[in-house]
Amino acid sequence: MPEGTAASRSASEELKGGSSVVRRIVRTWTINIANSAVFLFTGGRKVLHEGRYRRGTWIDWYRVFRCHPHRYAEPTSEEEICRLVAGAEKVRVVGAGHSFNAGPLSDDLLLSLDRYNGATVRDDPGRPGWKIADVQAGIRLRDLNRVLAAQGAALHVAGSTNPQSIGGLIATDVHGTGRDHGFLSECLLSLRIVDADGKAATFRRGDDVFHAAIGGAGTCGVVIGAEISAEPAYNLAKAVKVVPRTWAEANLEALLVENTHLSFYYFGGLVHSADRDRDPRLALVRMNKWNRTIDPPDAVRGVVKILDELFDMAFSGHLIGVARAFHVTDWLGRAGMRLYALAVNHRAVVYAAEEGFPRLLYFRHDEIEYGISRENLTACLEEVQLLLAERRYPTIIEIRFTPDTSQALLGPGVGRPTAYVELAPSMSRKTDGVFREFEEIVLRHGGQPHLGKKVYLDRDQTESIYGTDRMQRFRAARRSQDRSGKFLNEFTETVLGG
């Protein structure tokens, strides 16, 4: 069955632009309200936002990308995975469906490793107190974190949420934010991967297939297992503060040295200037800092987390949309930041490491994210904010940082200390038009794409970003795993080439 139709058939009404504004808003609000109810009812433990397969259709977490695979399978053993791959014409793998593009879609075989999700933990013989986890790639990050915590261990760093599968996180080289550590891929010691003939092999650091599979969007085979290094468990003090934007930008270098993990939320497109001479950027930004501490976790941390999530949902999921409808985004931006400053400033809450990084982040939203070199951040951000103000397009802009420690061949943070610029607008507005303009800006600043989020590049643009040598290494590794293009779909062919 040809794969070419997968992405086009997948595009939902929202992407084709066929959905009315009212329908889009009602759908987004219904999903947000239902999720808030489940969130409150389960004491902040659960929401309904994961990819799922039902009655012949697979659909992602935010209900935008879908496909109708000829066969959907949830194998439970390596032998079964190998047999399924060997017998299929085309194969894609899906984890939690937490990516924002057509990457997981398949018309032929769609594999879920949800039932191939075990983990065992042993002592690292080389480093006292450290552990090595042998995991099956379907395990979700939240479950791996629990298994590690029970053994007194934790990952160096994590992204901003945790329902994803380890296979999906590897395939998109997931990143968090950090001075010394930034990527899950830093912790990987080896990967077990099934090739297009259905043969499984183990690849280690130094093998090109190992580095190409990280960030390779599933094109180098099915990642079925990993050896993951974890350090002794630690605690994190998380402090949130609203600060003047100009102060944050002037002191960025010092802040990056002082804090082990740092990120910012800018609020773009909230201030629009009828008066052409007025700066349309909001004067305040939210700064998030995480630092290691020997203090024990706070008793109130669970309640604080629930309140933070509810505030995010109210502000990003609902209020911004309402404010825009009544043309009061300017007012909301200023008042919201001041209120937020009153509520959160001067508060540092201590979490166990595995609780400190992730949140549920469950308002229905879209994302596009590029990594740029740090020296371009201020100029790039200014252009992005001007674009959002001009388009009157309210959205959170998340800024994060990683050192040059990614193990991927291709990825947003590969090859340099990186600053990430991410837009995360509510789905109550169309995203593709502004996202394309955003992409043009970040590309001018040397942007590298996150392949787990929206991307509009073609293969030539990708090649010009990474250079011919790196792309040739990537393609050679990919070909050694898959001569016939079994693991490609329309999305990966467009962005990475056939």
Ligand SMILES: Cc1cc2nc3c(=O)[nH]c(=O)nc-3n(C[C@H](O)[C@H](O)[C@H](O)COP(=O)(O)OP(=O)(O)OC[C@H]3O[C@@H](n4cnc5c(N)ncnc54)[C@H](O)[C@@H]3O)c2cc1C
């Ligand atoms: C609320 C939210 C917060 C997020 N925060 C962050 C963040 O902080 N940092 C960040 O970097 N990203 C973040 N992301 C993006 C997301 O985590 C990644 O894109 C990740 O890939 C999703 O994992 P998944 O298991 O859901 O994979 P899926 O979305 O199911 O799949 C992603 C890609 O990986 C491939 N794939 C999946 N499993 C395998 C496998 N076993 N072998 C080979 N290929 C495979 C799929 O085919 C697909 O191309 C966030 C997403 C959401 C929705």
